[in-house]
Amino acid sequence: VQGDVEQPLSIEADTAVFDRNKGTATYDGNVIVKQGTLEILAAHVDILAPENEIQQVIATGSPVNFKQEMDNKKLAKGKSTKMEYFVSDKRLVLTGESELEQDQDKLTGNSIVYLIDSGEIVADGKGGKSGRITATFFPSKAAE
């Protein structure tokens, strides 16, 4: 949803370690990252927040799951073994056996870049098992 990227980013976890010198934080155990309707579920999350401003969220898990409500109220969801969220760029990068679904359309590949603001998607098969991407699109209207 458009306003998501302006919302504060909240993180819940079992434990956390903050290194104020480096401006980093590490969260472990049932980690939930939320920003508006965007939600990322992971086992482990690293945060980069130099100069007291959060810049990057790096989530890992088997897998990491994310979901977000789109402007048309339908759901976008995805999973991968690693997910990096570049907060100011509003860019989510899925790496490792990545899948992204928007409503019924589905995309798989080794890495998928999802621009949250515009909904634009860039997929790349390089480095994956097949080295290729697969995309399945459902016609929005049945053929007359």
Place this chain on the structure above:
Amino acid sequence: MKAWVILIAALCLILVITQMEDYFGQQYSGGLASEKDHVDYYFVNFALMETQADGTISQQVSGQHLTHWKLQQQSTIIAPVISDGVDPQQRVHMLADTAHMNQQTQQAKLLGNVHSYQATHAGKGGFDLYTDHLDYDLKNRVASTDAKVDITTPSGTIQAVGMNAKLDEDLLRFNANVHSTYPVK
């Protein structure tokens, strides 16, 4: 008749024994109690400072009242303020209702309405922490608690249960139920 005599003698014996117990009991505890509770000195509106060789203050303990027991090397402070850190900009301050300090182990136990803070300088560092109780190791500069903590920093807020903070390494570890929020600029 004989039975009556035995009964009265038994009662007298019991009376004598209880009196003796009371008498010795007072003598014994009275002597020790006074030594244990003997207050060696008492300060009002005080400040104690530890200084470096060059005269700069590295630690300061102040408060409204301080009671000290030399035998146990322990003090109790009402409305304590502990300030720790050579660099005034990095100094960490800790306030509470009460503190119990052990000079031997260099440990302070802060109890009730604990507030610890560090000022923010040029947008760097700085925090405000609130909790119910906090243990502070003055020698190793480590603060720890098993209570709920509420922390506000320039980059966001943190709530958690249980914390261990090494001030010299700027490292904070939270043990359970962590919830943090980062405003997005």
